[in-house]
Amino acid sequence: MPAAYLFDMDGLLLDTERLAIACFVDVLSDMGLPPAETEPFGLTLIGTAAPDARALLTGFLPAHISVDALEAAWTDAFDHALADGVPVKPGVADLLSDLSGQGAQMAVVTSTAGDRARHHLERADLLRHVAFVIGGDEVATPKPDPTPYLSAASRLGVDPTRAAAFEDSDRGIAAAVAAGCHAVQVPDLRPAGKPLPDLGQMVAATLPEAVGLAQLSAQRGRSS
Secondary structure: OOOEEEEOOEOOOEOOHHHHHHHHHHHHHHOOOOHHHHHHHHHHOOOOOHHHHHHHHHHHOOOOOOHHHHHHHHHHHHHHHOOOOOOEOOOHHHHHHHHHHOOOOEEEEOOOOHHHHHHHHHHOOOHHHOOOEEOHHHOOOOOOOOHHHHHHHHHHOOOHHHEEEEEOOHHHHHHHHHOOOEEEEOOOOOOOOOOOOOOOOEEOOOHHHHHHHHHHHHHHHHHO
């Protein structure tokens, strides 16, 4: 078995990417930008930490819309969409409960700001299963740099090559592979027609399937 399980959050544990993109499109529609332009661009933001997202937005938005104004309206719309609960991906709650019951070491490694991520995971009743959360604002160099995963493995006291890492986004899986983890990508939302990166990662349709692949990979690694 892997020595630790490191999970991305949005689009992997939480089914929040669709809500985020829908809110992004709605807010910019109110500001006069057409969904045909904003939705494809919004998909390119998936997996980005705040500084990178702001840089991309600066290049995309017309001069009359500031990044600050968009981010404030987008955050308000997203928080309103989550008012009735934070959606969890199918099978995730049972999976984390089972792993926790087996004594597995787990952490969340996300590009979302740490405090916000912990709040969402608490509301989704998932935070209790993980040792800690590393947010995108809590590392010097966020994904696709491997630092977040290397930091998580270090905090858990495990070699990153013995840890399993799970991601939906291309930026995230690049970080996991670069860290040397047993890396599995579980694609969620992505730009139409964009192929998955060829980084040597495993690919699964669901997180439970991904965990099974990582466990087999770790077992083969020990026997080789």
